[in-house]
Amino acid sequence: MQKSLHLDPNKCTGCLQCEMACAWEKYETFTIAKSRIKVFTFHHEGRFVPYTCTQCDEAWCLIACPVDAIKLDPVTGAKIVLEPTCVGCKVCTIACPFGTINYVAQTGKVQKCDLCDGDPACAKACPTGAITYVDADWTGLGKMRAWAGKTDTTAATA
Amino acid sequence: MAWTRNVLRVNLSAGTCTPEPLNMTWAQDYLGQRGLATKYFVSEVDPKVDPFAPENELIFVTGPLTGTMASTGGRYSVVTKGPLTGAIACSNSGGYFGAELKFAGWDMLIFEGASPKPVYLLLIDGKAELVDAGSLWGKTVWETEEEIKKVHQDPQIRVAAIGRAGEIGVLYAGIVNDLHRAAGRSGVGAVMGSKNLKAVAVRGTRTDSYPLANPKAFLAATEAAKKVLAANGVTGQGLPTYGTQVLMNVINELGALPTRNHRDIQFEGAGDISGEAMHRKRPTDGKANLVTNGACFGCTIACGRISRMDPGHFTVKDKPQYQGASGGVEYEAAWALGAANGVNDLEALTYANFLCNEHGFDPISFGATVGAAMELYDLGILTKDEVGFELPFGSTEAMVKLAELTARGEGFGKEIGMGSRRLCAKYGRPDLSMTVKGQEFPAYDGRGLQGMGLAYATSNRGACHLRGYMVSPEVLGIPVKMDPQATEGKAAMLKAFQDLTAVVDSAGICLFTTFAWGLADIQPQIQAACEGDWSPERLLLVGERIWNMEREFNLAAGLTKKDDCLPPRLMKEEAKTGPQKGAVSKLDVMLPEYYEVRGWTAEGVPTAGTRARLGV
Amino acid sequence: MRHVIIGSGPAGVIAAETLRKADPAAEITVLCGEGEPPYARMAIPYLLKGDIDEAGTFIRKDQDHYGRMRIGLVEGRALAVDTAARVVDLGDGPGLPWDRLLVATGSRPSREKIPGIDLPGVRTCWTLEDARALLAGIRPGTRVVQMGAGFVGCIIMEGLLARGADLTILVRSGYMVRRMMNPTASGLIRRWCESKGVKILTRTQPLALSANGGALKVDLGEGRSLDADLYLSVVGVDPNLEFLAGSGVEIGQGVVVDANLQSSVPGVYAAGDVAESPDVVTGKRQLNAIQPNAAEQGRTAALNMAGHPTRFKGSFVFNVLTTLGLAASSFGEWQGVPGGESTEVLDESRFRYLNLQFDGDRLVGANCVGFGDHVGAFRGLIEGRRRLGAWKRRLMDDPARVMQAYVETAVPACGAG
């Protein structure tokens, strides 16, 4: 059974330990600008929403890459950026409709969540259980992906 | 390392931003944040300086653990000479701003001079520029943060700003970052305003700026220490659930909750404004005041209160800007806005607290000053004509009205903005000012908790609970239980607390960790982060050195033994009710002992031997 | 089933791979028209910069890949297509028979119609062959006059400067990248380029080119002229369609396709730069000559060819370009729609700009300069036709909060209750 990250805004306190853990895992820095998971603060609602790539089935980024710099990890299902191959053209960053693949100026490459080879640093660092790595079926992630990929036509524009 | 080794010197008069290397010898002697910035400050500023003169400096500073995975590693401090006290001022804040300063590559920002026109400092990594703030002047903290993020099109920019209160020189104006976290005390925001500096905005994306001495050991040490926090009743459960407000009922029952300008020592309305009350569903709209708890950067405790007011409450009925969630009352604020003036309306306290955040002033000093004004009114010294409205103890309307007026510097709010010492002196009753060195007491009565009384009297920045938190031993039994009324051993315990606190404040972490952490938990984190020897003994020596350095500054600024005192009310008027009934402060007994354990003369001056031992 | 794909760009390659997965037994042939391994034009700017070598432009790095996937690569150019006999004419030889045909021939640079355009020293920048010529021809100090500042024109500048070119850009209209960016955004990009030492002449169009010793003279009219060692013509693109003349396949601006990317002739499909398909936002049929569109159409066309009816949801017009290090992107109806609303924020001295276009409470378009984080959310919001509700007003106030708007409105698990 493939696993995926389950993100629960109701538990999140906005401590950003996850962002530091991710940045540390990938760049040995605590600078959260380098994190692939982002916690969005909705101050006036009192909500903290952790958010990262859902490793969607469409793999928009992977398909869009002109030079084959994004690969599918057959074990974890993660879409992984191969840094040496990436030319930094940013096409994947606009192709991903979830906004979860980003260009990193310092490296000239893009970055996205790669599930840490199946041992997610963010989940380990989260003190509240807001991030867990669980069987994909349990996460409701499938539903979330389907929703996010769907066109919203609840009302006509005309 | 853990330091970025970069200091930015901003000369506001000349409009220049000049980077310089951090003095690493000082870093080894003073660690960082509070200690290190104070070392810079006392080396560069004349102790007699007028706090509002351009010659006064304002230093923003981080610690070596700021911006790391150490739990609570997100703190920064602001150091200056305080206008409220005329003493050294060092205000500490959480939120996300401090960590961002490190990410941008800065340990410290030193502001000198005064800008001829309003500006804000924009720091994008190594790039520093002073940007015209003409259109921001007069705006609230909240508007300022929104506007800066918008103009620079970056929601990730972190902002520390002053509001109207800082601009007009409210003597206890603070600097607010991330909308509701504040370097709140001693008037550091007023100094910022006097320099025409509206805000500091920072965004950091650098990855190379502060490598750790021993990353592996650091991660292991921080992880172990986080487990200690999680397992502890206070940091693992009490604070996340109730915040510091966990204390309201506890302190009240103990008979140490100063009430109505310290006339009383228990507040009949404490239950209405307590942490428990924040969880209770309101009859009006069926919702609780508390929405959730929130953390500062890196904090695994998450004591922060995020509250949403009852939209039907009279204070916010037609003001949608206060109907969303925002920073709710912490214990000290709830006490000052509530018990200190006899108000028990939680919604009104929340509103006043929003105003404090929005306009940038300290709820403790504000609330306590309102309490003093209410007493003057009660005694007939202040009249309705002077105030503009009735000002009896317990008046929610009056408290709220004064918060609005103080924020804008209008009407009687101008008087309240001077703080209680100046207010009471102006009306001929200096004895009614519940302050030490001009700064208002926080939420513990020095009669009920003898050690806290000593801590207030000797605090280097005026009355303050965060310089030596004797509540820990006297109430919570940390690290050992001490009888609140005993005097024995209090001086030595206080010294230990003061020195350890100086270390914690200089490391970049939050003092609240010390409910669970001892030096044995903190020391390995510092040791693994910072190069050099940071043995427990050495750390305590650093703490003591910092304390003595602050003391020397205050002495040179003109403060004396006479300023290590408590108001006559605490010395003479007996506590009226509760377990501490009949108590007065026994400061006279404890103070000489304290001087002695500090290695100071009977006049409170560090002896030559002490100076030599500490190298100050 | 015999599938023939004309063209080995991204559309063709992804179609072939998708076919293989969808139809393991099929016979798949890809016609390569340039005598190169399948490569991505998009990578050429990085080849010019020296970031990668030629292999770095290849669409698949492992050249055994095609063999392993049983995809036949055939060198040659399609000269004609016989849709009755179902054969592609390659000139000599028997031709390629097909059951399903995909036209993925992409586009080529438009040709300026001025005297001297055939002179040596005149080049364009479209193929690997062009890139080789530029790499060989440009040395430090080489005077390059580039006609055109569309998005390809902008992207290649960094490579030209990296090689030391002395660069002058001629722009016929008043604006650079005018098909993608509004005048404010375009003006920022222009000033950025000028700050990096590039000379830019707008409202300028050469009348003729002439040989001048070993160099070229670029006649700008009114007695003005420029000396150039190299004249680089990058004035837009035209789809490669000529070989379809007489095939019966309906041609508009490109190959007209339906929602399944099938042309007017059953069994003949088109994908990529060459296909004229409906726009996802406006519904209007148009060409959309960008990489992600080629990739997504290649995949969709292949699924249909393999007998899995799949609707292409419409092409989405968007693009990202980096001009001498300054990133800019545009999405959807960035020019706005009738009756719509817009908001913008400009930080001129720091080269940052954001402009959003709304139709009611939906985002329909955007222009960004210097704004890089989470830009994919623009696509998610626009293409997904997300109703923004209260976020409309918040974005009008502060457009940079677009990712927050996306997270709250598009991700149900994250939205506020």
Ligand SMILES: Cc1cc2nc3c(=O)[nH]c(=O)nc-3n(C[C@H](O)[C@H](O)[C@H](O)COP(=O)(O)OP(=O)(O)OC[C@H]3O[C@@H](n4cnc5c(N)ncnc54)[C@H](O)[C@@H]3O)c2cc1C
């Ligand atoms: C320098 C440069 C930079 C670019 N940068 C970007 C960018 O940043 N972002 C972006 O989205 N797009 C960019 N593009 C555009 C992008 O490369 C194209 O949109 C994309 O290549 C289209 O893919 P395609 O498969 O439809 O066509 P192509 O890649 O053009 O492939 C078509 C193939 O068909 C072949 N062919 C043509 N006619 C025949 C024939 N008659 N017989 C046989 N074979 C034939 C061609 O030789 C070619 O191999 C750039 C293009 C260039 C040149």
Ligand code: SF4
């Ligand atoms: S930025 Fe890198 S990973 Fe993304 S599409 Fe371009 S080459 Fe591929």
Ligand code: SF4
């Ligand atoms: S799984 Fe790893 S890469 Fe993905 S967000 Fe978590 S820490 Fe980052």
Ligand code: SF4
């Ligand atoms: S570590 Fe957990 S609680 Fe902290 S911000 Fe991340 S998801 Fe939220």
